[in-house]
Structure formats: structure tokens, C-alpha cells
Amino acid sequence: MTKMNQRVIGLVGIVSRMANWNADFTGLPKTTSDGNIFGSDKALKYSIKRLWVERGENVLYIRSYKLEKSKKGESNEGEKLQPRSLEERYQYLFNEEVSKNSAKVLERLFSCIDVMNFGATFAEKGQSIGLTGAVQFGQGFNKYADTNVEVQDILSPFRDSKEKSEDKKAASIGKKTTVDEAHYIYPFTVNPNHYNSYIGLPGLGDFQGYTNEAYTAFKDGALIGATALNTNSKAGCENAFSLFIVFKENAQAYLPNLDPYVQVYKESDKTIYDLTAIAPIVAGIQDQIEKIELYVNHYAAEVRIEVDRLQRYNIITRAEL
Numbered sequence: 001m002t003k004m005n006q007r008v009i010g011l012v013g014i015v016s017r018m019a020n021w022n023a024d025f026t027g028l029p030k031t032t033s034d035g036n037i038f039g040s041d042k043a044l045k046y047s048i049k050r051l052w053v054e055r056g057e058n059v060l061y062i063r064s065y066k067l068e069k070s071k072k073g074e075s076n077e078g079e080k081l082q083p084r085s086l087e088e089r090y091q092y093l094f095n096e097e098v099s100k101n102s103a104k105v106l107e108r109l110f111s112c113i114d115v116m117n118f119g120a121t122f123a124e125k126g127q128s129i130g131l132t133g134a135v136q137f138g139q140g141f142n143k144y145a146d147t148n149v150e151v152q153d154i155l156s157p158f159r160d161s162k163e164k165s166e167d168k169k170a171a172s173i174g175k176k177t178t179v180d181e182a183h184y185i186y187p188f189t190v191n192p193n194h195y196n197s198y199i200g201l202p203g204l205g206d207f208q209g210y211t212n213e214a215y216t217a218f219k220d221g222a223l224i225g226a227t228a229l230n231t232n233s234k235a236g237c238e239n240a241f242s243l244f245i246v247f248k249e250n251a252q253a254y255l256p257n258l259d260p261y262v263q264v265y266k267e268s269d270k271t272i273y274d275l276t277a278i279a280p281i282v283a284g285i286q287d288q289i290e291k292i293e294l295y296v297n298h299y300a301a302e303v304r305i306e307v308d309r310l311q312r313y314n315i316i317t318r319a320e321l
Contacts, residue, residue: 048222063084107207119194143263178233183264226239251289262278272302296314296321
């Protein structure tokens with residue numbers, strides 16, 4: 001494991017076609033009070049964490065299940081499927097109780113790839129640990145003006161067994177809500193200095209802080225996490241592009257979130273992600289930037305931006321364009 005010493009700022013673009021990237025509790029695409037469609041940071045993090053789980057990484061903050069026997073005296077005794085609590089998830093991953101030793105718990109937490117990237121709030125068994133993640137996402141607003149919400153009626157093969165009225169004993173009807181097309185643009189930052197204060201603490205051994213290996217895992221998730229997440233509502237959601245602006249070590253410059261400077265529109269049925277407004281912002285601190293990496297699905301989209309030190313890659317094959 002090697003420590004990462006460079007800050008990164010960037011964007012992740014998610015396209016959703018006849019899918020629902022992030023629904024609210026009514027099933028509709030999540031919106032602000034004035035009707036703007038957006039995806040929460042949790043939706044993007046979930047897709048990345050699911051990818052890590054499938055690859056065998058330790059992921060603490062994700063739902064998992066157990067079978068638990070009903071309490072005696074209940075009418076339906078037997079095992080019921082229930083989500084694990086945070087404490088139970090910890091025990092499941094590490095095969096041990098939560099220690100009273102904070103250093104031991106910190107060591108376990110930092111061994112989880114999601115904690116190393118996104119941080120943690122851990123308040124269990126007398127522990128009260130809050131870790132601000134090295135990776136921080138903003139909200140992903142839909143930048144495509146022509147998005148429409150589509151509602152489909154779905155016929156179930158089963159009737160509702162709770163329905164008693166004679167005229168409603170036929171098969172039940174449900175609904176599936178999608179958008180015809182939306183383009184969610186997420187801003188993110190990576191600040192490896194967030195974990196520096198834990199380096200050298202007794203009991204943490206050779207803890208290096210945020211590592212290059214953790215950043216590589218995050219970067220991979222930012223490139224294919226949404227594409228790999230093929231649930232019923234997420235099929236049709238894909239990673240369209242990702243931008244990584246990597247600062248030089250000890251660089252003093254900072255940039256604002258970049259998503260307000262992005263426009264999305266169509267030209268001859270091809271999606272255009274227009275990032276040209278970012279170029280003059282980056283140009284003013286070019287001497288503090290080591291490299292700029294742009295990954296794009298160029299078969300379906302074009303990203304417009306021209307800046308020094310820009311390297312373009314195919315988001316699918318990772319080959320340089």
C-alpha cells in the first residue's frame with residue numbers, strides 16, 4: 001500500500017434511458033422542490049459499492065440479510081429474512097464482536113474499501129467514530145432539458161390476496177416509472193489529507209492514510225459502477241463519461257464544483273457534453289495541475305473541452321483515443 005498525496009477534482013456523467021436512476025419514495029425520479037430532476041450522492045455510491053462487493057472487497061456500509069427466528073409466542077414462528085444492523089454487519093465481515101479498543105475498530109474500518117473512500121459514522125458498543133471520507137460527491141443534477149417522465153402500467157400474474165371486493169379479485173396492476181432520457185452530472189473531490197491525522201496513532205500499525213490503491217478502486221467504480229448495476233430500474237443507466245483533474249503534490253490551488261459549467265444537448269442524435277466553460281477556469285491554475293484524464297463512451301457521446309495536459313480515453317476499453 002502506498003500513500004496518495006495528490007488531490008483530484010472531477011465529474012461523473014450518468015445517462016439514464018428508459019430507466020429510473022434514483023427514485024423517491026413515491027417511485028418518481030427524485031426532484032427538488034422546483035421540479036429539477038437529480039440523483040443523490042447515495043445512488044452513485046451504491047452503484048460503486050455494489051461493484052466492489054461483486055469483486056470480493058470488504059464493504060461495510062451496504063445492506064445484507066440474515067435469517068432470524070421469530071420470538072416465542074408469535075403466531076408465525078420460524079425464520080424471517082431481516083436486514084443486518086451495523087453491528088451485525090461488522091461481526092459478519094470480521095467474525096468478531098466490536099472491540100472496546102478504538103484503535104482496533106479503526107483498523108477494521110480502514111480495511112473496508114468503502115470506508116477508506118467515503119468515510120464512516122460508527123456509533124456501536126461504546127464507540128463513537130466519525131470519519132470524513134477522502135472522496136466527496138455532490139448531487140447529480142439532470143442537465144438535459146428534454147427529459148420526460150414515463151409511467152407504465154404493469155399487470156401482475158397474481159391477484160391481491162388482501163382484496164375482498166368481488167370486482168377487484170382479478171390480477172393486480174402495478175406501475176413502473178422511468179425517464180425517457182436524462183443525463184446526471186455529479187461533481188466530486190478527492191482529498192487524501194482527510195486521513196493524515198490518523199497516521200502514526202498507536203495501534204494502527206503501518207497505516208498510511210488514503211492510498212493509491214483506494215483511489216484506483218474509486219476510479220474504477222466511477223468509470224463502470226452504474227453500467228455494471230443492472231437491476232430492474234437501473235437497466236438503461238450507464239457511465240457516459242468521467243473527468244479527473246489531478247493536482248500536483250502540495251498544490252495550493254482549489255477549484256469549485258464543476259457541474260454548473262456543464263451543458264448537455266443533442267446534435268444529430270448524438271449526445272454532446274459541453275465542458276468548454278471549464279477550460280478557462282482550469283487554464284488559470286495550469287501550472288499546479290499534473291494531468292487531466294477524460295474517459296468517454298465516444299460511440300454514443302462527445303465531450304467538448306480543450307485544455308493543456310488533457311488525455312482522452314475510451315471508457316469501455318480504457319484505450320487512449
